[in-house]
Amino acid sequence: MLTIQKAFVTFIVALALIISLGAIAGIARSDSLADITSKWSRSAHADRDSRSFTYWNDNEPPVIPANCAHCHSNYAFLDFLGEIGDNPGVVDRDPLVGSVVSCTTCHNETAHALTQVTFPSGAQVTALGTEGACLICHQGTQSGVNVDEAIVGMEDDVVSESLSFINVHYAVAAATQWGAEAGGGYQYAGRSYEGFYAHAAAYSTCVDCHDAHSLEVNPQDCSPCHYGVVDHDDLVKIRMDPTDYDGDGDTREGIAAEIDALRTMLFEAIQDYAATVLQEPIVYGPGSFPYFFAVDTDADGKPDPAELNFGNRYVKWTPRLLRAAYNYQFASKDSGNYTHNPRYVLQLLYDSLEDLSERVPVDMGPLVRP
Amino acid sequence: MKDTTKAKLWIIVFFLMLLAPMVLLFVVPRPPGREFWREFAVGLGFAGLSLIGLQFLLPARLPFLLKAFRFSKLSHFHHNLSIIGLTLIIAHAVILILNNPRLLRSLISVTAARPTWWGVISLLAMIVVVGTSLWKGEVNLGHQPWRVIHTFISVLAIVLALLHIFDVGYYLGILAHQILWIVLAVLWGVGVVVYFRRANMAEAVDTVVQDLAARVANNTRQETADEV
Numbered sequence: 001m002l003t004i005q006k007a008f009v010t011f012i013v014a015l016a017l018i019i020s021l022g023a024i025a026g027i028a029r030s031d032s033l034a035d036i037t038s039k040w041s042r043s044a045h046a047d048r049d050s051r052s053f054t055y056w057n058d059n060e061p062p063v064i065p066a067n068c069a070h071c072h073s074n075y076a077f078l079d080f081l082g083e084i085g086d087n088p089g090v091v092d093r094d095p096l097v098g099s100v101v102s103c104t105t106c107h108n109e110t111a112h113a114l115t116q117v118t119f120p121s122g123a124q125v126t127a128l129g130t131e132g133a134c135l136i137c138h139q140g141t142q143s144g145v146n147v148d149e150a151i152v153g154m155e156d157d158v159v160s161e162s163l164s165f166i167n168v169h170y171a172v173a174a175a176t177q178w179g180a181e182a183g184g185g186y187q188y189a190g191r192s193y194e195g196f197y198a199h200a201a202a203y204s205t206c207v208d209c210h211d212a213h214s215l216e217v218n219p220q221d222c223s224p225c226h227y228g229v230v231d232h233d234d235l236v237k238i239r240m241d242p243t244d245y246d247g248d249g250d251t252r253e254g255i256a257a258e259i260d261a262l263r264t265m266l267f268e269a270i271q272d273y274a275a276t277v278l279q280e281p282i283v284y285g286p287g288s289f290p291y292f293f294a295v296d297t298d299a300d301g302k303p304d305p306a307e308l309n310f311g312n313r314y315v316k317w318t319p320r321l322l323r324a325a326y327n328y329q330f331a332s333k334d335s336g337n338y339t340h341n342p343r344y345v346l347q348l349l350y351d352s353l354e355d356l357s358e359r360v361p362v363d364m365g366p367l368v369r370p
Numbered sequence: 371m372k373d374t375t376k377a378k379l380w381i382i383v384f385f386l387m388l389l390a391p392m393v394l395l396f397v398v399p400r401p402p403g404r405e406f407w408r409e410f411a412v413g414l415g416f417a418g419l420s421l422i423g424l425q426f427l428l429p430a431r432l433p434f435l436l437k438a439f440r441f442s443k444l445s446h447f448h449h450n451l452s453i454i455g456l457t458l459i460i461a462h463a464v465i466l467i468l469n470n471p472r473l474l475r476s477l478i479s480v481t482a483a484r485p486t487w488w489g490v491i492s493l494l495a496m497i498v499v500v501g502t503s504l505w506k507g508e509v510n511l512g513h514q515p516w517r518v519i520h521t522f523i524s525v526l527a528i529v530l531a532l533l534h535i536f537d538v539g540y541y542l543g544i545l546a547h548q549i550l551w552i553v554l555a556v557l558w559g560v561g562v563v564v565y566f567r568r569a570n571m572a573e574a575v576d577t578v579v580q581d582l583a584a585r586v587a588n589n590t591r592q593e594t595a596d597e598v
Binding site for chain 1: 401404405449450453456457463464470471473474475476478479480481482483486497500501504505538539
């Protein structure tokens with residue numbers, strides 16, 4: 001009997017070990033070149049029809065302006081890195097349209113050696129690994145410092161013709177993740193802000209969670225610690241922090257819902273401020289430059305497509321409105337902010353609401369600042 | 371009541387305690403369902419833990435059990451059911467790994483994967499408990515040291531397994547599950563306490579510690595003599 005028991009236990013333990021070692025070998029396996037190419041070709045980086053790579057096609061000559069080029073052209077990125085051309089950090093030649101983010105954009109000696117990146121605020125982050133190249137283009141183009149420089153010396157609620165909306169730009173994941181260290185959001189004086197969000201060991205950089213070629217996040221990477229995750233739809237339901245930041249009494253909703261609630265409150269407060277303090281209603285067009293518009297013919301608080309044009313842009317900017325609108329946009333243009341640095345985003349939203357509450361009614365009572 | 375009736379009754383109680391966690395999964399409202407194999411593995415884990423936990427009652431020489439079963443019979447059950455319990459727990463882990471191999475990658479992050487680590491260490495402890503019992507002779511482990519190791523590592527394994535399921539909290543976030551597992555844990559705890567008293571564990575620990583101290587002293591003396 002004992003022999004049978006010994007044989008059985010030896011067998012199941014050995015089987016478990018073999019399966020575990022096989023699984024480790026499986027996850028450690030590198031993608032083949034064909035896998036990589038297939039993944040990349042389906043990614044946004046390879047989408048040559050996207051606005052990111054076609055916006056300047058009708059320019060005459062068809063070149064991308066130097067200040068935009070390094071993130072919208074493979075050649076300009078290499079130029080910016082210093083891989084080609086003489087001046088790192090500068091695009092020497094306006095590049096022609098027609099390239100995307102391809103293999104050589106990230107796979108070159110300079111990008112591989114990149115350990116330090118400067119954000120629009122002037123802040124430098126160091127000791128970077130392979131994620132360095134991601135940071136260059138996902139840091140935004142503006143920062144809280146730019147907002148402070150624009151409003152310096154102005155009264156909070158006095159409209160200034162010299163002000164216009166300052167747009168942080170799109171996909172600002174790195175600015176979100178580096179938080180106060182990058183200064184991507186407008187950080188109110190006298191407040192402390194969350195710095196780099198490290199998440200967890202082995203899951204703290206862009207390429208720890210995103211496949212570097214498909215750019216996708218595999219929910220199976222999340223599910224070992226976030227037990228309810230099965231597919232992508234479950235990612236927004238993740239919550240590890242029990243604090244009820246939006247004061248709605250629901251501490252089981254995802255942290256993304258807490259952010260969304262504060263973001264919605266902030267926009268309502270922005271609209272209230274514009275309508276009552278500035279006597280000029282404001283609407284928001286998330287995909288239309290310059291995003292905030294003054295014309296709302298049917299007064300429904302939402303923009304109509306025909307109204308979303310540059311001529312109808314909002315012009316009655318005050319420092320208080322600009323700060324809040326900047327942070328609203330910052331919290332709107334990183335769709336993964338709930339996992340990149342939720343506390344930083346919640347802090348920005350809370351402080352913007354509190355700032356507006358000095359002039360318009362905002363129920364700050366139930367809200368909690370992280 | 372006849373002894374056979376008592377025996378049947380205790381077998382029914384045993385199965386009720388064993389199956390209660392699985393029955394509860396279907397009876398009370400539960401969180402959203404996940405992949406079949408993941409839920410299946412969780413069910414195996416609950417069944418395995420429940421079965422392993424009940425092993426604290428069988429060798430505890432509980433009077434009402436001894437009236438219904440001979441101790442040798444209980445001991446026989448204990449050996450075989452422990453191996454079945456360990457098999458279920460290993461199957462729990464293996465199916466989870468096969469369902470999502472990235473589970474192993476998450477272990478790099480000790481803090482974030484803390485609940486998983488409780489489970490891993492608990493499983494290793496269970497393997498040590500079963501292994502030292504089966505290969506006691508081969509590793510030259512005396513009876514008293516084996517008893518001490520067996521008892522203390524068993525308790526450690528169960529405590530870590532309970533930490534694992536409470537810290538994961540997917541089903542244990544539900545009050546009915548919490549109550550059930552606390553009740554089961556208390557029952558197992560009673561088994562441990564009774565076993566400690568009836569099996570003179572304090573004396574066994576004392577003997578093993580004295581034996582160890584004597585061996586250390588002997589070794590030191592031998593080394594000193596060698597140096598001289």
